[in-house]
Amino acid sequence: MNVAPVTPPRPLDVAAVFPQLVPLARTATRLHPRPGAPTWYDSSIGGPLLWPADEPWPHCEGPHEVDGMNPVLSPADVRLERRIRAASHGREMTPQEQKTLERIRPPRKLPMRPAVQPYDGSMAMLPVAQLYARDVPDLRAPKGTDLLQVLWCPFDHPIMPRTALFWRSAATVTDILGTPPEPPAMQFDAYLPEPCLLHPEQITEYPDHLELSTELQEQLSQWSVPQADEEDMDPQTYYDCVLSNAPGWKVGGWAAWDSTDPCPRPCPECGTGMEVLLTIATFEEGDDEGRSWSPYENPAAEPSPGSDHFDPGRPTAVQIGRGHRQHLYICPAAPEHPHLELMT
Template identity: 55%
Template sequence: MSRTTPPRPLDVTALFPQLAPLARTATRLHPRPGSPSVHDSSVGGPLLWPADEPWPHCDEPHEEYGANAGPSPEDVRLLRRHRAAIEERRRREPQGPWATPEELATDTRLQAGRPWPEGPVAMLPVAQLYVRDIPQLRTLGPSEADLLQVLWCPFDHPANPRPVLFWRSVAEVTDILGAPPEPSALQFSDYLPDPCLFAPEQITEYPNFLELSKELQEQLSDWNRWQAAGSAVDSSYEPAPDEFYLNHLSVSPGWKVGGWSNWGLTDPMPRRCPACGTEMEPLLTIASTEWDGGTESWAPIEDQAGDPLPPGNPPANFTGVVLARGYGMQFHICPVSPEHPFMELIQ
């Protein structure tokens, strides 16, 4: 499997040379449904977890809303299988019926949720990334580490799942944990990733418009400066050419490693390391959608042969993960030491 980002509509540094020194490499991960093993870089797959290392649990308090929490992970998997079966029947027989009575009864029962868990909650595997597949990680993590693992508590803290990161050396994992524990319930089914494999691809990014100097912002907002690019610039952006830069030339959407931070829920904010005060750098972005109606130019060439915007809410969501009604979680780490606390932002 491979995914290829189409060339950008134009070389933005030819029009705005001040952007050239701000270029950064990002690795788009392009998660797509698959059947990963512990030896694969993946979303929602099994982790290469040492058998003699305790599985992480969340022991922080969880606020209870309503009589029950959400469904269990296995309930969610069954509900998603039913949904896929219904969609397939709808495609084959548009006049229906699409759901069986058994499916409807089971779905009604499972959607009622499970009791709120008591005590520590087993964390969910979210992603693991091998350095051999994503070499950019070698410059971001500990020198001896060649694997990054991400898990989170499937309950809000206070408004999103609480994540943990583990860097490890693959050679040190000799006996692998075969059946890790799962939480008895999830606050939201969107916190359970569908198993996906990655198709990593390195690209070049430029800063979000809001992180640029006032001088550059003014230049990018001047439609006359874009005229040298001719028809490569979509004329519908004439009232706001900075939006053309934002949507098509700066920060890529979707799951990725490195690059520049995306902003949208808030304006840019300081990301200072709590241990040493150094400005932190983007490590990993977990996204609710791989692209949307405004960023379709980033859709990989291989995906454009079919539906340019795969259906769903949000669209182009292959992992099943939805955060903050369609935003993403961005992890930042300290460039001085990856051992310093990380920071996560919802944007």
């Protein structure tokens, strides 16, 4: 039986212990991406977009630079490489498969190329996410729209892909662009999301401890010692890892601050404090030893039919930085205002 992923209950209700957290609670929708074959009419990660045939496809004009130590790959070659590796799982590769992989990623030869090379030309952006408001409770679409489409340039700008957001009414798209353009090159294969269907689930989240008052941080730190001891965890990370906010791809909720500190995020147009729209995650599992956020009754223990890639921890095959998250912030007063990107 195909049962949707469900987040296990939190070990305790932290807001009951610390009532100061009650007004800070936010809902978030975990997307739970799983490999599949999404269509234009599905909410998806890496799937086809319901894009009007008469609307220009987004392109990024650069600059685009590549690390000379790594090969520049095309989306077609990335897909071919994934298919070969999936098909050869559990057996030795054929000579033809090995030859193809060596063509895609040639052996390094001396002298090495320059460390950084510019790549000239406009880059067609790649689909990252398509979210229908009917599927995602925390997707607060602007009036007159019910669909969010997220694309990105598969090159770092400067430390993560540059994204573009499009809000539209699905009912107005009657003539669909069947074969959108693709970029001739990608900086990393991890910037090509594997097509995934979604299993949205709404949960409640609380802020990272760094966004709390100093007094509440101290109270949480002292209280966490016996709690963490029972779970054999570090008390300094117990609240953030287990009780505050979920890992993985999600809409809404709170950001996690692992590699940088929180900072003011005013809307560049009107000054309103911006909120998380979408979290693009490397990993679906949490940082705690018990992986307490990992969903149970998970239907995707094995690859879906026709799937080229499946890793329970990284079903989308996306990687941000060295395993971080890319948060897209929008203005809650006017979602059409320019958005903000942060890597944490």
